[in-house]
Amino acid sequence: MDKKMKKQLIKIIIALILFLSSLLLSFKSEFINNILFIIAYIIAGYNVVFKAIKNITRGKIFDENFLMTIATIGAFGIGEFPEAVAVMLFYQIGELFQSYAVDKSRKSIASLMDIRPDYANVYRNGEIKKVDPNEVNLEEIILIKPGEKIPLDGVVIEGESLLNTLALTGEAMPRHIKPGAEVLSGCINNDGTLKVKVTKEFGQSTVSKILDLVENASSRKSKSENFISKFAKYYTPIVVIIAVILATIPPLIIEGATFSDWVYRALAFLVVSCPCALVISIPLSFFGGIGAASKIGVLVKGSNYLEALASTETIVCDKTGTLTEGEFKVQKINAIGYSNEDLLKYAAYAENYSNHPISLSLKDAYSNEINEKLVTGTKEISGKGIIAKVDGKEVLVGNEKLMKENNIDFQKSNEMGTIIYVAISDKFAGVIMIADRIKEDAYQAIKLFKENHVKKIVMLTGDKESISKEVANALKLDEYHAELLPQDKVEWTQKLINEKSEKGKLVFVGDGINDAPVLALSDIGVAMGALGSDAAIEAADVVIMTDEPSKVASAIKISKKTMQIARQNIVFAITVKVAVLILSAIGIATMWAAVFADVGVSVLAILNALRILNIKNN
Numbered sequence: 001m002d003k004k005m006k007k008q009l010i011k012i013i014i015a016l017i018l019f020l021s022s023l024l025l026s027f028k029s030e031f032i033n034n035i036l037f038i039i040a041y042i043i044a045g046y047n048v049v050f051k052a053i054k055n056i057t058r059g060k061i062f063d064e065n066f067l068m069t070i071a072t073i074g075a076f077g078i079g080e081f082p083e084a085v086a087v088m089l090f091y092q093i094g095e096l097f098q099s100y101a102v103d104k105s106r107k108s109i110a111s112l113m114d115i116r117p118d119y120a121n122v123y124r125n126g127e128i129k130k131v132d133p134n135e136v137n138l139e140e141i142i143l144i145k146p147g148e149k150i151p152l153d154g155v156v157i158e159g160e161s162l163l164n165t166l167a168l169t170g171e172a173m174p175r176h177i178k179p180g181a182e183v184l185s186g187c188i189n190n191d192g193t194l195k196v197k198v199t200k201e202f203g204q205s206t207v208s209k210i211l212d213l214v215e216n217a218s219s220r221k222s223k224s225e226n227f228i229s230k231f232a233k234y235y236t237p238i239v240v241i242i243a244v245i246l247a248t249i250p251p252l253i254i255e256g257a258t259f260s261d262w263v264y265r266a267l268a269f270l271v272v273s274c275p276c277a278l279v280i281s282i283p284l285s286f287f288g289g290i291g292a293a294s295k296i297g298v299l300v301k302g303s304n305y306l307e308a309l310a311s312t313e314t315i316v317c318d319k320t321g322t323l324t325e326g327e328f329k330v331q332k333i334n335a336i337g338y339s340n341e342d343l344l345k346y347a348a349y350a351e352n353y354s355n356h357p358i359s360l361s362l363k364d365a366y367s368n369e370i371n372e373k374l375v376t377g378t379k380e381i382s383g384k385g386i387i388a389k390v391d392g393k394e395v396l397v398g399n400e401k402l403m404k405e406n407n408i409d410f411q412k413s414n415e416m417g418t419i420i421y422v423a424i425s426d427k428f429a430g431v432i433m434i435a436d437r438i439k440e441d442a443y444q445a446i447k448l449f450k451e452n453h454v455k456k457i458v459m460l461t462g463d464k465e466s467i468s469k470e471v472a473n474a475l476k477l478d479e480y481h482a483e484l485l486p487q488d489k490v491e492w493t494q495k496l497i498n499e500k501s502e503k504g505k506l507v508f509v510g511d512g513i514n515d516a517p518v519l520a521l522s523d524i525g526v527a528m529g530a531l532g533s534d535a536a537i538e539a540a541d542v543v544i545m546t547d548e549p550s551k552v553a554s555a556i557k558i559s560k561k562t563m564q565i566a567r568q569n570i571v572f573a574i575t576v577k578v579a580v581l582i583l584s585a586i587g588i589a590t591m592w593a594a595v596f597a598d599v600g601v602s603v604l605a606i607l608n609a610l611r612i613l614n615i616k617n618n
Contacts, residue, residue, distance in 0.1 A: 005096065012092050015044035019085050037081040045072065045088035067236070071270040078260050078267075083590075090599040097603045117151035117185060133185075133202040144194040150187045153205045154196035156180065161192030239273035239581075246585055261587070268584040268593075273577070281569045281605035288612040289562030297545040298555045305541040308524050309559035313504025314496055315454050315552070316518075319461035319471060321511040322528055322549060323445075324436040328357055330365035331417060331437070335430035343430045347422050350388040350395040353378050358418060359386075361434050362397075385420075396423040403428070416470045435467070438474055441548045446475050448553030452560070455504070458496060460489045460518075486517060493518050509552055526552055562612050569605040576601045 022036035045068070052065035068091055075084035120133045121143040128143055133151040136142060141157070144150055150163075162174035165187050174190055177183060183196055184206040202208055247266035251257045286303035293300050300306045320326050335343040348366035351359035352375050363370070378388040384405065385398015396402055403410045403421050410428040413419045417435030421428070449457055459480040461468050468482035481492050497506050508515070508522035519525030519540050527540035528547060544551045580597040583589035589597070 008092070008096050011043055012089065012096060015040045015085070015089055015092075018043070019082075019089060023082055034081055037085050041072070041076075041085045041088055044085065044092050045069075048088065048091065061237075067240070067270050067273060071267045074263060074267040074270075078263055080264065090596070093599060093603075097606050117149045120151035121145070121148075133205075136198055136202065138198055138201060140198050142196050142198060144189045144196060146189055146191050146193065148189050150183050150185050150189060150196070152185050152196075152198045152202055153183070153200040154198045155182055156194055157197050158195035159192050161194055162190040164188040164190050236273075239270065242585075243267075243270045243273070265584060265587050268589060269581060273581060281573070281602070281609045282566050284606060285562055285566040285569065285609040285612060288609055289558055292558050292562075292612050293555055296551065296554055298551050298558075299543040299545065300555065301541050301543075305524055306559050306562060308505050309507070309542070309556050310563040311503055311505045312452070312454055312507050312524070312556050312559075313500045314456045314458065314506045315449055316458045316460055316493060316496060316506060316508045316522065317549065318508075318510035318515055319459055319463055319468065320436060321547070322509055323442045323459065323471060323475065324438050325547075326436065326511070328361045328418065328434050328436055330361060330432055331435045332415065332433040333430065334413070334433075336411075336428060338424070338429050340430075343422055344432065346390055346393075346395050346424055346429070347397045347420065347432060349375050349390040350378070350386050350397045352388075354380060354386060358420065358434060362420070362432065393425050396421075416467055438471060439547070439549070441550050442475060445549035445553055446477070448550055449556075452553055452556045454556075456496075456500075458492075460484055460492055462486075462489075489515070489518050490521060493521055497521075497523070507552065509549060526555075528552070558612070565608055565612055569608055572608075573601050573605055 018036050018040035022033045022040070048065050049069050052069040055061065055065060068087065072084040072087050075081075075087065117133050119130045120136050121128050122131055122136050123141045123143065136152055142152065142154065146161075156177055156179050158179060160176070160178045163177055163183065164174050165184075175187075177194075182199075183194070185202075185208070186206060200206075243266040246269055247259070247263045250262045251259045283303075286306055289306050290300050290303065293306070300309075317323055330344070333340040333344055338346075344362070344366050345368075348362045349370055351362050352370050352372060374391045376389045378386065380386050381398070381402065383401070385396065385402040387394065387396050387402075387406075389395070396406055396408065397420060399419070399421065400410075400412065403423065406423070406426075408421075408423045408426070408428050410421050410423070411431075413421075413431045413433070415431075415433045417433050420432040420434060422430055422432065446457060456478045459468065459472055459475075459477050461480070461482055462484050463482055465482045468480055472480035481488075484492065493506070493508060500506055505523040507524045507526055508518050509526045509528055510519060511528060515527075519527060524542060525540040526542045526544060528544040528549060528551070542552075542555060544555075576597060580589050580593065583593070
């Protein structure tokens with residue numbers, strides 16, 4: 001509990017002691033009783049009265065402070081001192097519950113604020129200086145000791161370690177990093193000492209972008225929140241007018257009616273009319289939803305996007321890096337006359353001097369150190385492959401064209417993926433199949449999308465038709481379109497937007513680097529595993545901090561739960577309000593009942609809103 005809440009609790013306790021003392025102890029002097037009530041009222045309600053006066057001077061008259069003030073002062077006017085104090089006391093108890101609820105929601109988001117680094121150890125003039133991360137320049141070298149937060153984005157130039165990425169990604173599994181690896185600010189260095197060259201200034205670093213997203217998320221209101229704001233704007237003056245009519249007209253036209261009785265009814269009517277439960281609990285529901293999402297590594301840029309996710313009808317996914325790992329790896333080796341290990345060795349040696357992605361995949365699969373003295377006469381043939389002498393033998397590594405051009409009698413492979421043919425000393429030696437593998441999490445993601453009643457799941461990709469078809473069939477997608485240019489993706493997305501229902505939403509999920517136009521065009525753009533990408537964070541409405549597409553399904557689940565809770569609160573609050581307003585107007589509900597109705601509805605709505613924080617990840 002923070003200082004503000006402690007102060008609020010102490011104030012309530014003191015006022016409650018004075019209130020109960022006056023109520024329970026039969027003082028002989030009514031004057032002393034009333035003085036105790038007034039002191040209790042001032043302690044419990046001075047800030048409410050002060051806010052009401054302050055808002056009136058600013059032209060903002062009809063709010064809950066105004067309603068509470070006129071209702072309680074009116075109660076004093078008709079001699080109902082205990083009820084006037086009770087109204088303020090219970091109102092403050094309701095406010096305390098609200099503060100607690102908001103604090104709990106904020107803490108779930110503020111856990112992200114722990115990623116803000118306090119300092120950076122930077123090498124300057126042969127010394128290590130501890131400075132503010134804002135003062136570190138590009139290309140400077142920083143030292144990160146075990147247990148310290150990484151203060152800025154950069155590239156490791158020395159040292160190995162395990163990084164705790166929990167605060168950024170929501171994942172407990174540490175990530176192993178070594179020289180050449182990119183590191184993101186906000187992660188915690190678990191064990192080894194690292195030297196890192198800074199690649200982004202603090203203002204552009206990952207941690208800075210995340211904090212900015214979180215701090216500004218609540219500024220984009222959902223339709224539900226806008227409805228409540230408009231509702232309160234018109235509702236409050238209407239109930240004040242009804243209260244005035246209730247206090248003045250019936251005593252004039254009903255025989256035997258007294259002004260004190262109808263003024264009392266009008267005051268009770270005003271107390272219960274406060275739309276606190278709606279005004280507090282609806283934004284709190286969305287605030288809690290954003291907090292629940294952030295706990296699992298999903299950053300939602302605003303309540304409007306969280307609300308929109310609940311209406312997801314179509315999900316469009318990029319392939320490479322989204323549904324597949326985005327890394328080409330050797331998947332299969334079929335050697336003829338050689339062992340698979342030897343075939344891979346010859347291919348890796350021949351590709352030693354190339355930086356082509358296929359060459360890198362072969363060398364990565366071989367993993368052993370290459371003796372460059374054994375490789376001579378390397379010749380790269382554009383669009384076909386490589387010819388090199390390895391340990392005195394001529395080795396051809398490439399596609400069908402290379403084999404045909406050199407009159408190699410080869411066996412054509414029908415495997416899906418990129419097929420590499422290898423010939424050694426003019427004889428066909430086998431094939432190596434290189435492919436991008438489907439993520440294990442992608443299968444789970446598609447299953448969860450369907451469980452969340454997504455009507456259509458589509459894949460748009462620039463990859464080959466044959467490979468795309470295999471991925472689409474394996475994942476059981478509803479539709480796919482292959483060999484697309486960036487502008488084609490935009491056209492297909494627009495077509496799919498036109499096909500969906502009026503209330504349905506289209507979500508595009510991509511890596512955020514080359515998909516920025518489609519992310520911006522879609523109803524909700526989701527950038528996945530792209531924290532280091534400026535384009536992703538700028539163009540996307542939701543940022544997934546890992547490379548797991550199933551997190552999108554988790555975000556939809558949280559969105560639906562948030563909307564369910566918000567609707568429950570709206571229906572519950574309005575139903576109870578209308579019932580007690582009617583009872584107050586006809587004189588059945590006393591001001592005590594009105595207070596309990598107002599505070600009780602607020603507390604129950606707040607507690608209901610807090611349930612969103614306990615939602616579990618898929």
